[in-house]
Every structure is written in structure tokens, then in C-alpha cells.
Amino acid sequence: MLLEYNPRDCLPSAEDLPDSDDTPVDNQLQHLIPGLLEAILALIWSEKMDWFFGVDMGIYSDPQQPAIVPDGFLSVGVPRIIDSDLRLSYVLWEEQKTPILVLEVVSQTRRGEYTDKKEEYAELGILYYVIYNPLRKRKARLEVYKLEPEGYQLLSGEPVWLAEINLGIGRSEGTYQGITREWLYWYDAQGQRYLTPEEKILKLSAKLRSLGIDPEQLDT
Numbered sequence: 001m002l003l004e005y006n007p008r009d010c011l012p013s014a015e016d017l018p019d020s021d022d023t024p025v026d027n028q029l030q031h032l033i034p035g036l037l038e039a040i041l042a043l044i045w046s047e048k049m050d051w052f053f054g055v056d057m058g059i060y061s062d063p064q065q066p067a068i069v070p071d072g073f074l075s076v077g078v079p080r081i082i083d084s085d086l087r088l089s090y091v092l093w094e095e096q097k098t099p100i101l102v103l104e105v106v107s108q109t110r111r112g113e114y115t116d117k118k119e120e121y122a123e124l125g126i127l128y129y130v131i132y133n134p135l136r137k138r139k140a141r142l143e144v145y146k147l148e149p150e151g152y153q154l155l156s157g158e159p160v161w162l163a164e165i166n167l168g169i170g171r172s173e174g175t176y177q178g179i180t181r182e183w184l185y186w187y188d189a190q191g192q193r194y195l196t197p198e199e200k201i202l203k204l205s206a207k208l209r210s211l212g213i214d215p216e217q218l219d220t
Contacts, residue, residue, distance in 0.1 A: 027107035029134060031056060033184050034072025034103055036176050036196065037169075040186050041074075044194050049080045058089040059099065061124055068120055072103040076165060098125050100164060103184075106133035118145070122152055128162055130169060132184055142171050142184070159187040174199075 038053040058067025104113045129145040144160040145152035159170025168187030185193040
């Protein structure tokens with residue numbers, strides 16, 4: 001009896017591969033900005049379990065090559081949670097789904113966001129490439145590219161509507177973790193930005209107080 005051969009069984013799994021490139025971020029925004037987008041998504045897509053947002057996590061497309069590590073990426077059509085240990089990295093031959101969006105936050109130390117990384121993400125077939133450069137003063141700080149047959153094409157407008165995920169992405173002034181500045185947010189089809197978890201709590205607290213209810217007394 002011949003054993004059935006599956007070449008994928010011979011490939012390394014997420015447990016066998018480094019979960020990042022061990023390169024520390026050189027700007028706190030490279031962690032906070034994608035973290036905020038992930039937190040908002042977890043709120044507005046709380047009942048959906050077929051998506052995953054990675055922050056500073058390695059994407060493996062070839063077992064012989066090191067991972068590509070964007071600041072953030074979104075994949076749809078995959079399990080949101082694998083098990084209680086969560087994902088160590090994003091391995092394409094296991095997931096069988098290419099991320100639909102990647103995000104790079106540019107710092108003073110350039111990492112090829114406008115050149116090499118753009119080519120790498122196009123080769124992977126990632127539909128949307130988002131670059132946010134908070135240091136720009138004259139050029140657009142937010143650029144969203146869509147992959148077309150001729151390569152990545154810059155999309156116009158802001159917020160930029162991403163039809164395939166039924167969300168927009170754009171910039172706005174706000175407060176996150178006590179830091180007030182310009183952040184990236186998700187937007188609905190009417191161009192209204194979605195609230196952060198912190199804003200949701202503050203809005204609910206204000207509503208309760210308007211009804212004469214002290215929110216702090218609800219837990220007692």
C-alpha cells in the first residue's frame with residue numbers, strides 16, 4: 001500500500017519558525033497605530049470570526065526565506081483564533097490566504113517602505129498597501145495603494161474606501177492611551193469614523209450619567 005504524500009506536511013509550521021525578524025521598532029507609533037486599528041476592528045467585527053489582524057508579526061511565503069514583517073496586516077477568510085496559544089507567525093502554506101492589506105508606519109529610519117517593500121508586497125499579491133508617514137510636512141502622510149495588473153496604483157480621497165472589506169481608512173485627531181495626536185482610524189460607508197474602545201466606554205458613561213446613573217456604582 002502506497003502512502004499518500006502531501007508536500008505541505010514536509011514544510012515547517014509556525015511553531016518551527018521565528019515569530020518576527022527580531023528587529024525592534026524604532027518609533028513607538030509603529031506599534032501603537034496598528035494596535036489601535038486592531039482594537040477598533042475587534043470592536044466593530046466582534047461577531048465575525050473569519051479575520052485576523054497581525055501587529056509586528058512575520059509573514060512567511062517561502063520556507064527558505066526570512067519572514068516579511070509589516071507593522072500591521074489584515075487577512076480575511078481565516079480563523080480569527082487558532083487555539084489558546086494564538087498565532088506565532090503567519091505562514092502562507094498553512095493559512096492558504098494572502099493578507100488583503102498591509103500597513104507600514106514610516107519612521108526616521110527608512111526601511112524601504114516606498115521601494116523594496118512595495119515590490120515584495122506586490123509579489124505576494126497583497127491587494128492594499130497602506131503607508132503612513134507622520135513625519136511628512138508637504139507630501140501626503142497617508143497613501144493607500146491598490147494592486148492592479150500593472151502594479152500598485154495610488155488611490156485618491158480620504159478616507160479611502162476599501163470595497164473588498166467594506167471599510168474606509170483615514171486620519172483624524174484623537175486620543176489613544178492618553179496620547180492626543182493624529183491617528184489612523186476605520187470609517188464606515190458614510191465617511192464616519194468608528195469609535196475606539198475607550199471612546200465607546202466614555203460615550204456609554206456619559207449616557208448613563210445623563211440618566212442619573214453613576215457608572216462607577218454599577219460594579220458595586
